[in-house]
Amino acid sequence: MQQTVIIGSKNPTKVEAVRNVFSNFEVNSLEVPSNVSVQPFSDEETRIGAINRAKGCISGEAGSIGIGLEGGVMYVDDTLFLCNWGALATADGELFTASGARIALPKEFEKELKTAGELSVVMDAYTKKENVRSHEGAIGIFTNNLVSREDMFTHVVQLLKGQLDFANK
Ligand SMILES: O=P(O)(O)OP(=O)(O)OP(=O)(O)OC[C@H]1O[C@@H](n2cnc3c(O)ncnc32)[C@H](O)[C@@H]1O
Ligand SMILES: [Mg+2]
Secondary structure (H helix, E strand, O other): OOOEEEEOOOOHHHHHHHHHHOOOOEEEEOOOOOOOOOOOOOHHHHHHHHHHHHHHHHOOOOOOEEEEEEEEEEEEOOEEEEEEEEEEEEOOOOEEEEEOOOEEOOOOHHHHHHHHOOHHHHHHHHHOOOOHHHOOHHHHHHOOOOOOHHHHHHHHHHHHHHHHHHHOO
16 A cells, blocks of 8 residues: 655645655645744744644544644844754654754845744745745745755655654664
8 A cells, every 4th residue: 555645735845845755655735734823933933833734634544644844934143044844743653853954034034024924925025926935935036046945845855754764664
């Protein structure tokens, strides 16, 4: 029987990242709540959002694997960085987490984030594009398209699958 992986988001950058790494698995997507702020503001909160999504995916499905990917922002000294976390939960109770690449955000984003509430709104206004979050993402914009949001999440999912494989070898 083919094992099922459920990704807790309909965002194509996240779904494709899981498909890239779990190419031999059936991959389904499910909208699940992160149960953290719409815009997490720390590593801790972003990671918890990823864990909540991963666990939310596996409930009720025996033998399945749930994955949560969550974007947030966090400070390093006085610079605001984009941060990303992933979590993988199994029906057997295993849990693995890993973080993704970080990149500094423009200084003016701090004030704008407080007004707009969500980075996606600030990004669309900054780039004069629509739905940056579902395409290249902030990381794509600020790396001049060298690293896309899907690339970044693909690396996070590799870190998750690698840990799962190591634990079960
Ligand atoms: O449908 P979901 O899975 O929620 O996908 P999302 O794009 O909203 O992604 P997250 O909830 O994980 O992101 C958390 C917040 O950070 C924003 N965000 C994170 N990374 C971003 C990016 O690369 N580009 C634009 N917005 C981003 C996003 O708008 C959310 O407010
Ligand atoms: Mg979201």
